[in-house]
Amino acid sequence: MARAGLPLARIAARPEPAGRSERVREIVAAGLALLAAEGADALTMRRLGDEIGIRAASLYKHLPGKPALEAALVETGLFEMGDALHAVVDAAGPADVVAALLAEYRRFALMSANLYRLATSGRIDRSLLTPGLDGWSGEPFYRATGDPWVAQALFAAAHGAVILEMDSAYSDMSDLDATWRALARAFTT
Amino acid sequence: MARAGLPLARIAARPEPAGRSERVREIVAAGLALLAAEGADALTMRRLGDEIGIRAASLYKHLPGKPALEAALVETGLFEMGDALHAVVDAAGPADVVAALLAEYRRFALMSANLYRLATSGRIDRSLLTPGLDGWSGEPFYRATGDPWVAQALFAAAHGAVILEMDSAYSDMSDLDATWRALARAFTT
DNA sequence: TTGACGTAGCTAACAGCGTTAGCCATAGTG
DNA sequence: CACTATGGCTAACGCTGTTAGCTACGTCAA
Numbered sequence: 001m002a003r004a005g006l007p008l009a010r011i012a013a014r015p016e017p018a019g020r021s022e023r024v025r026e027i028v029a030a031g032l033a034l035l036a037a038e039g040a041d042a043l044t045m046r047r048l049g050d051e052i053g054i055r056a057a058s059l060y061k062h063l064p065g066k067p068a069l070e071a072a073l074v075e076t077g078l079f080e081m082g083d084a085l086h087a088v089v090d091a092a093g094p095a096d097v098v099a100a101l102l103a104e105y106r107r108f109a110l111m112s113a114n115l116y117r118l119a120t121s122g123r124i125d126r127s128l129l130t131p132g133l134d135g136w137s138g139e140p141f142y143r144a145t146g147d148p149w150v151a152q153a154l155f156a157a158a159h160g161a162v163i164l165e166m167d168s169a170y171s172d173m174s175d176l177d178a179t180w181r182a183l184a185r186a187f188t189t
Numbered sequence: 190m191a192r193a194g195l196p197l198a199r200i201a202a203r204p205e206p207a208g209r210s211e212r213v214r215e216i217v218a219a220g221l222a223l224l225a226a227e228g229a230d231a232l233t234m235r236r237l238g239d240e241i242g243i244r245a246a247s248l249y250k251h252l253p254g255k256p257a258l259e260a261a262l263v264e265t266g267l268f269e270m271g272d273a274l275h276a277v278v279d280a281a282g283p284a285d286v287v288a289a290l291l292a293e294y295r296r297f298a299l300m301s302a303n304l305y306r307l308a309t310s311g312r313i314d315r316s317l318l319t320p321g322l323d324g325w326s327g328e329p330f331y332r333a334t335g336d337p338w339v340a341q342a343l344f345a346a347a348h349g350a351v352i353l354e355m356d357s358a359y360s361d362m363s364d365l366d367a368t369w370r371a372l373a374r375a376f377t378t
Numbered sequence: 379t380t381g382a383c384g385t386a387g388c389t390a391a392c393a394g395c396g397t398t399a400g401c402c403a404t405a406g407t408g
Numbered sequence: 409c410a411c412t413a414t415g416g417c418t419a420a421c422g423c424t425g426t427t428a429g430c431t432a433c434g435t436c437a438a
Contacts, residue, residue: 023415045396054416057397061415066396117311122356152353152363153371157342160349164341167311174341182342186375212386234425243387246426250386255425 007089007097008143015132017079020072024062026052028072035073035114071128074119078129081108082137089140097144099184102158106180109162117166120159145187154187196278196286197332204321206268209261213251215241217261224262224303260317263308267318270297271326278329286333288373291347295369298351306355309348334376343376 020028030051035043045056045066063069084104092100109116118124126134141151141158161183165176209217219240224232234245234255252258273293281289298305307313315323330340330347350372354365 044394046394055418056395057399057418058416060397120352120356121310122306122352147371149364149367149371150375152365152368153346153350153375156349156353156368156372157346157375158349159352160345160347161342163309163311163348163352164345167309167315175338176341178338179341179345182336182338183345186339186342186346233423235423244389245424246389246428247387249426 007092007094008146010086010139010143012132012136012139014082015130015136017075017130021062024072027059027062027069028076031069031073032076032115035118036112039114040118067123067125068128070118071124073115074124075129075133077112077115077119078133078137081105082133082140084108085137085140086143089143092144098154098188101140101144102154102161102180102184105158106162106165110165113166116162120163150187157183157187196281196283197335199275199328199332201321201325201328203271204319204325206264206319210251213261216248216251216258217265220258220262221265221304224307225301228303229307256314257317259307260313262304263313264318264322266301266304266308267322267326270294271322271329273297274326274329275332278332281333287343287377290329290333291343291350291369291373294347295351295354299354302355305351309352339376346372346376 027048031043031048034048034051045059048069049056049059059069063072085101085108088100088104089097138151138155141155142148145151145154161176161180164179168174168176216237220232220237223237223240234248237258238245238248248258252261274290274297277289277293278286327340327344330344331337334340334343350365350369353368357363357365
């Protein structure tokens with residue numbers, strides 16, 4: 001249940017991202033660009049090597065494998081999304097924080113749809129992510145609702161709405177704006 | 190907003206599944222079993238061929254390719270889920286229809302987690318599915334809420350909660366029951 | 379009965395995937 | 409100067425979905 005005085009203060013500290021070499025940062029940047037521009041199927045080790053001018057096998061001098069690369073991409077996305085969502089909650093007032101949070105979540109996810117899909121595909125090894133990152137990036141939902149279970153429910157609803165919108169992007173002409181409004185209404189008491 | 194007199198009657202007719210030969214039904218059944226038992230990575234054409242005693246290449250005498258196989262598996266799941274959800278809405282009263290629908294959706298999705306993941310992976314070609322199936326299998330959410338946008342929002346929320354539960358199955362000890370209760374509460378006015 | 383034809387299996391092969399082994403040039407350090 | 413670590417390379421392995429071409433069998437017509 002939402003209490004007065006929201007949005008709540010930050011509690012979880014922003015985790016410290018693990019240090020990466022210059023080359024690794026270049027690889028991750030190229031991977032993000034490739035994923036965003038051409039989708040998950042185009043994100044192959046050979047293709048990624050081409051992008052930075054080395055052979056696929058040489059990537060293994062910098063990264064242990066493709067799962068680690070994918071985790072690094074997701075990690076970048078989680079940091080950016082966490083920053084964006086925390087900032088929105090900082091700026092919003094108690095009355096509109098849920099709607100503002102949902103709007104930003106929607107905007108951010110759809111803007112980087114391929115990365116979002118990868119992050120939620122269920123095959124990312126969470127243990128490869130910086131500890132505490134999941135909790136910190138999800139905290140805005142707790143700050144906006146004041147209740148951990150309502151926060152989880154709201155997060156789940158937002159995720160589901162994003163997926164719904166992505167899947168119906170080419171088939172359905174239904175009014176997704178109205179769906180998002182219905183969602184915000186359901187979670188604004 | 191929920192109106193009095195719910196749950197609503199059925200409107201969309203259950204679509205007629207396209208006819209399949211005996212062999213195709215056998216292949217689809219083996220695919221479902223393989224997917225359920227060993228996950229998406231195990232669902233390869235060679236492995237599937239082994240399962241029914243033919244070579245992978247021979248599968249192409251019955252199916253045009255792996256996307257068509259995956260669509261057939263998803264189609265089976267959508268029919269079963271649609272039947273289950275419609276039945277629950279039939280049996281429920283206006284006061285508890287949302288909670289009952291959510292409970293059945295949760296149960297069904299988690300029971301066939303691998304198939305559910307495949308169905309919502311975003312790479313199923315919707316045009317390979319029986320026309321009207323998507324609409325019919327989602328109709329219980331409209332019948333339970335009485336409003337198309339609330340229905341979509343509730344459907345999205347249910348999907349998100351399922352994914353949340355699957356992803357946190359091995360990492361998180363949080364109380365998902367409470368999350369589902371919060372969800373049902375948010376959509377029961 | 380025989381010939382034609384479609385069905386449904388087979389083997390072999392191809393390109394692309396992630397990944398490993400082993401080789402070699404270069405840079406930095408004692 | 410010699411040693412070593414770094415980061416490239418080629419070649420290859422086993423796996424993937426998929427195609428081409430061959431063949432045995434069942435059915436149906438002349």
